[in-house]
Amino acid sequence: MGRPSRVLAIIFVLHFILSIASPSLSCVIPCESEINLRLYLHQIAAGSGTNQVAIVPSSQPAGFGTTAVNDWTVIDGPNPGTATIVARTKGMHVQADVGGPGWFNYFSMVFEDARRRGSSFEVMGMNRAQEGEMAIIGGTGEFAMARGTIKYRALANPPPGQSIKELNIHAFYVKPAGTIAGPTIQ
Numbered sequence: 001m002g003r004p005s006r007v008l009a010i011i012f013v014l015h016f017i018l019s020i021a022s023p024s025l026s027c028v029i030p031c032e033s034e035i036n037l038r039l040y041l042h043q044i045a046a047g048s049g050t051n052q053v054a055i056v057p058s059s060q061p062a063g064f065g066t067t068a069v070n071d072w073t074v075i076d077g078p079n080p081g082t083a084t085i086v087a088r089t090k091g092m093h094v095q096a097d098v099g100g101p102g103w104f105n106y107f108s109m110v111f112e113d114a115r116r117r118g119s120s121f122e123v124m125g126m127n128r129a130q131e132g133e134m135a136i137i138g139g140t141g142e143f144a145m146a147r148g149t150i151k152y153r154a155l156a157n158p159p160p161g162q163s164i165k166e167l168n169i170h171a172f173y174v175k176p177a178g179t180i181a182g183p184t185i186q
Contacts, residue, residue: 046161062100146173
């Protein structure tokens with residue numbers, strides 16, 4: 001009986017010593033990386049370049065039940081005329097608040113830039129006002145097994161029929177095999 005507990009104690013002490021020598025050895029599961037990004041969501045509800053369409057209209061007060069599909073662009077600056085498209089949010093949003101407005105969003109934020117092409121964040125949450133927060137509930141590619149939040153804030157004076165939201169993305173994810181976990185990416 002004394003032998004198995006002694007072996008476990010030795011394994012624990014060796015693990016502790018090795019983790020001090022190399023912090024990467026302390027990860028029992030694949031180590032997580034962290035990312036912080038500031039991007040901008042560009043929504044065009046009407047006019048040229050529309051990137052959302054209502055597919056289920058509603059006659060209910062406040063449009064309760066209205067459902068729309070979206071392919072919103074995510075850009076690297078607040079001015080759509082000069083910014084570069086970094087990603088697209090492909091998904092749906094539903095007017096889910098009887099008192100309105102309160103849109104429930106669920107979408108894949110699929111990156112198109114050269115560095116993260118094809119990687120995605122899976123996002124869902126309520127959009128009730130000028131600012132709020134949505135959850136990152138998963139990811140693919142570089143952002144495998146992502147979890148985190150996107151805090152958003154609507155910018156003042158967007159063009160008519162449009163909305164521009166500043167997105168502050170904070171997520172943890174597991175680096176795919178064959179890459180080295182590094183410091184926070186800005």
